[in-house]
Amino acid sequence: MKSYVLRRVLQAVVVLFLFSVALRALLDAMPGDPTLMAMFNRPNIKAEDIARIERLYGTRDPFPVKYAKWMTMVFVKGEMGVSRSEGGRPVSELILEYSWNSLQLMSLAFALSLAIAIPIGILAAVRQHSVVDYATGFFSFLGISIPSFWLGLMAIYLFAVWLQWLPPGGMTTIGAEGGGVSDRLHHLLLPVLVLSVQTIAVWIRYTRASMLEVIHEDYVRTARAKGLGEGQVYGKHALRNALIPIVTLLALSIPELFSGALITETLFSWPGMGRLLYRSVINKDHMVAMIAFLILAALTLVCNLLADVLYAVVDPRVRLS
């Protein structure tokens, strides 16, 4: 197991390196430069000004030079650089702040989705072909199909504009004293609900499928034949096995908690990673984009490994070698 983990970590380092080269190359390949664009609208710019700006930002450097400069900055000097468009703020500070905001939003939505989806998914499987199952199926597909921008807007109009129960966005009541926990939860409620609708629908389908697979297995029939009650059959024998693939999916979902959700964050003016990532790409803020995507890639690799290890832990049939 130890050697397996070590090997996977080494593989991950190589993958990350290749990823960073490809990422930088892709970012560089995007045409247009924000500074040159800004200069286009400046009436008095001369050729020497463009040359000066290009020299300072290293715009004309060949790709290997650019990449080497970036690697030296990050891995030799230990600096993450500063953003070109977000008030010149340090990249580390930006990423910490925005991913923390995303984590609050996403983890609540995630927890809520699981708390609702897993029991419903189980129920739908246990009562297969019943009214409950069909109703669940109908609402799951509805949830999956509704675009989040539409649902978000409708939720804002219903709860914020019409009923005026909840704020139409933002993280805190600006200017109100003692915002604190209740104020933050007040602001979280709508975006969490909108985000959850889709994830609940997806997780219901996963849980139902996984459970259905298990309840037709021999050992479940055996358990029932042993004379165990339905509660014990489903709770102890079926559910434990049905949750094995779910655990894997859970581990693989962890990076999403940090990467945020662009559309929901934009609609609800929530300053999360989804928006930061989008802006960094659109504004060609390479320093931010490189570090943010690299961290997310690393997180994805770690969670992949975690999923594999967890699989071995929860499923005694799997042995890592």
Added chain:
Amino acid sequence: MRAPTQRLILALLVLVLSACGDDSGPTAPADATAERRTITIGIQQEPDNLHPLFQEMSASIEVGGDTLRSGPLSAGLTVRGADWVLRPWMAVEIPSVANGQWRVDLEKKTMITTWHIKPEACWEDGTPVTAKDFIFAWKVKMDPNVPVVDNSMEKRIASMRGEGADQKTLVVEWNALYATADEGLVCLPSHVEQKVYDQDPGKYKESPHGRKPLSNGPFRLAEWAPGSHVVLERNPKWWGPSVQLDRIIFKIIGDTNTMLANLQAGQLDAISPVGISFDQALELDKNPVAGFRVVFTPGLVWEHVDFNLDNKIVGDKRVRQALQYATDRDKIVGEYFGGRQEAAHSWLPPKHYAHHPDLKKYGYDPKKAAALLAEAGWKRGADGTCVNDQGERLTLTIMSTAGNKVRENIEQILQAQWKRVGVELVIQNQEANVFFGVTMRERKFPHLAMYAWSMSPTSDGENLWTIENIPSAASNWVGQNTPGWRHAEANELDHRVPTTMDKDERIRLLRREQEIWVEELPTLLLYFRTETTVVRNELQGWQPTGTDVGVSWNCHEWHFAK
């Protein structure tokens, strides 16, 4: 298995709740009376930087201003408000030849301007604003290691010095004639910034001033929550006329539909010029939200379509004039824009000092358009599209910024209108960075390109219309004469304007230039964009400028009527 799941959920909840504990909300108290002394403004973009040397986005000007475009955090020597008249702000008087503070040597082509800074003018820490602050900013802008985009004005300055024991007099010696030397100069709090700059000039762009500027304006920065909001509070050391409000809150709302929902939910008192789209403003004007009014302000942003004059089809003046006659701008302005935008009859807006009232006007006249096309050798073909003697079809390509709904609609309107005179228009749009950063900069558009220039109340045509400003590889694609217009007389006139000190003479030159320009038509005339804002009816003093000066230029006057 259920117990661990529950524990996981609980743990996540605890994690989130504990996160909410360190709430970094604003600190100022809010009570019933304080409510009307705070204004909340919705803004679509977040400021990129509040440092006057490095800010690029108009949101930064709206929130802070800079010392050339005064705003809540920044007072300049002068201020140009909603009436576009230049007034002294930090300066006692504006230098002029009459008051002896502007001396011009026409032979040597040099000038000296003298500014007296108001004795009471100071930064938010109480340190007086002195000549040193201007000299420091000038030196930083001239440092080749500092990535300042535009230092064209500073390059014309030969030297600067402070005079008087209090250093409140600033003497500027110019190495060139410069007609708008009375606009003002940039200043920075040198008592703080000099140290930051000295540490590493190459990293000066990272100065904390960009995120927490030291204000010399009526307000100071209380909080900037990235991606969420910016809170300004009254500057206790403000030296100018009295300020009515206690706080200005800018709420950053990226989605314009959410912006409207915030307005309807009573969360906003106003929407900044960087707020909703023109369509939304029109809709809001028709179906108003109770208690709010939409303000339309004629602006300086000139929407137009450049012809690529190197192309043989649109290089023909008759074709250009035909296309202008075939464009029904009254329909565009009247129906599409609800009469709220202004049709352009020249490249200078009607409020510009050199506006020409008697220029040739191109009304909608499809017959004249057809006749001009026929004269240029384009006759209607079998399918209605014009063809020439070589059998070539009159198919033109128009390019613009993808995703800009208004421009996309105008393109379709042009497509339909021009089809009536036998011109086939192909639309080919690009993402803004590519369109401006590559296509327009390098003049890579085949026939037509639709975009806007932001003019200023003192704009002249030197950069836009002179031959030396046609972008080319040799000049590293510098210059704004993107159509590639070459006209000897206009070229000479446009070069003379910026160095002509006499305003009446400048007006004469610019008017003659416009007469030539309208006849030659290097660019298709469309309209001047109107700036739209939304504001609560009770708010007094809301005066959008329509220029690059933010609506917050007179925020000290804002107050709610009782």
